[in-house]
Amino acid sequence: MHLPISDKIELNILHQNSHQAEKNKVKFNNHNLLCLNIMSSPGAGKTRLLEITLEDLSKKFQSAVLEGDMTTNLDAIRLEKLNIPVVPITTGRACHLDANMVNGGLKLLEKKINPDLLDILLVENVGNLVCPAEFEIGEHFKVALLSITEGEDKPLKYPIMFREADLILITKVDLLPYLNFDINELRSNIISTNPKADVIEVSSITKTGFDLWQKWISNKILKFKK
Amino acid sequence: MHEVDMTKCLILSMEEWADKKNKEKIVVEKINLQIGEFTCVEPISLINTFNAAVLGSWLDSSEINIETIPFEGKCSKCRKSYFPKKENGYKSPCCNLNLEEIISGRELKIASIDFREK
Numbered sequence: 624m625h626l627p628i629s630d631k632i633e634l635n636i637l638h639q640n641s642h643q644a645e646k647n648k649v650k651f652n653n654h655n656l657l658c659l660n661i662m663s664s665p666g667a668g669k670t671r672l673l674e675i676t677l678e679d680l681s682k683k684f685q686s687a688v689l690e691g692d693m694t695t696n697l698d699a700i701r702l703e704k705l706n707i708p709v710v711p712i713t714t715g716r717a718c719h720l721d722a723n724m725v726n727g728g729l730k731l732l733e734k735k736i737n738p739d740l741l742d743i744l745l746v747e748n749v750g751n752l753v754c755p756a757e758f759e760i761g762e763h764f765k766v767a768l769l770s771i772t773e774g775e776d777k778p779l780k781y782p783i784m785f786r787e788a789d790l791i792l793i794t795k796v797d798l799l800p801y802l803n804f805d806i807n808e809l810r811s812n813i814i815s816t817n818p819k820a821d822v823i824e825v826s827s828i829t830k831t832g833f834d835l836w837q838k839w840i841s842n843k844i845l846k847f848k849k
Numbered sequence: 850m851h852e853v854d855m856t857k858c859l860i861l862s863m864e865e866w867a868d869k870k871n872k873e874k875i876v877v878e879k880i881n882l883q884i885g886e887f888t889c890v891e892p893i894s895l896i897n898t899f900n901a902a903v904l905g906s907w908l909d910s911s912e913i914n915i916e917t918i919p920f921e922g923k924c925s926k927c928r929k930s931y932f933p934k935k936e937n938g939y940k941s942p943c944c945n946l947n948l949e950e951i952i953s954g955r956e957l958k959i960a961s962i963d964f965r966e967k
Contacts, residue, residue: 628963637855757889
């Protein structure tokens, strides 16, 4: 019997996903297309945020959506009513989108519209505060939503998600008067986890904060396209 | 559960590696992983998922060995390294500043593979 050999490979377990994510990003860059990865727990308001956002955004910038969900295309159906290209990605049992799925979604999107004509691609990830943070999809920026109904401690309980985010949207702030919720404690917990993230409070009911959110997106698109 | 996806990725990486070594002529004894404390992976779950996934395959007799890499940060003011604690908001104990720089703890790595030739 031969003696054992130890092969030092120092390889990221997710290197295949990372490799595909890099390829996705190159595609986005070649199309001059900014990609945002929108993540949150289920029910934090991603789809409603996108509905309200795209009503205005799609008038200024050519927009498209990849809509990730485990088992249905209900969210995609809602967004299709905005008359923008939407590609549903049903993951089956996977609790997050991965780079291969987004690559597949992009190929389907190419059948609907030439990506060279698009300015921004919003990828709504599967509702989950854990897994999406570990799986790159090729995005330029990660946006994490956290609704005030989830509690002030979530950035500490799910630190990876909020650490990885470039922008954190605190949603459903119209409910503040009705809840025993400390927004300053939440902001403090966000800063503790990720002092560099931008933070905007929004409400899809009152449209509070949407001007700042739209401005954030516009600035990112314009800077990207320079 | 993403340990399933992690396992799939791990097995794919092993397949890729083994193809370069001529898979039929080797037996993998140990897969040495480095998993950071500041990741979403639960080591026991990964081991159990892997063992279930490789039953009856060419990796059936291989064992996962996990080295847990501590979550370590660096104070942005005095540059001392420290182990961030959730209980005090990951702040540096020296200067009470927010965690800006992570030195380690985000690893999801195949460090080495121990194998022998048949």
